[in-house]
Amino acid sequence: DSGVTQTPKHLITATGQRVTLRCSPRSGDLSVYWYQQSLDQGLQFLIQYYNGEERAKGNILERFSAQQFPDLHSELNLSSLELGDSALYFCASSHYGGDSNYGYTFGSGTRLTVV
């Protein structure tokens, strides 16, 4: 157990639908990062939140959004889902907001299948 909790573990939904993925960071970590992992694209950085505020954006689609709540858990919202959104979505956390040299702790991921 890495200490980063992601729910649900699996999600199957239809095209056009909206889903919410949830992440609880490791105790004491203030930063949450969302990554998308697909076979052809590898691990792609989506977005980072630090202590409730958006810190950095990566290759996140406009149909996707995220937020971090006062208790530091984060949610990733995916809307108007397309078949190509099927992937593994990982949440990672770290204590620091700007220094990635210490590495990230990853959750076990949510496998999203859009049918």
Add this chain to the structure above:
Amino acid sequence: TQLLEQSPQFLSIQEGENLTVYCNSSSVFSSLQWYRQEPGEGPVLLVTVVTGGEVKKLKRLTFQFGDARKDSSLHITAAQPGDTGLYLCAGVSNTGKLIFGQGTTLQVKP
């Protein structure tokens, strides 16, 4: 855009063999990290190398950071079936974020 290229993409070897995985870029990174990912799990940090030329050892795994901080290698001695997994290198970009390579899938057969 800073990119990391890993080679080989796939590696299938017999137990007891040695192997090396490479992680290359045309860009300089402030540090490079190596992660290992098993099916159904998230990546787990193995090591971080920060100084050009740095060598770190973790049991049978040896990690090296290139002198110019643009490349890194992972060498496994006497591979075991338990070493099977996806090995990812990740560089800290000039924006402070982690950029991952595509990964090397290693299969060690008993």
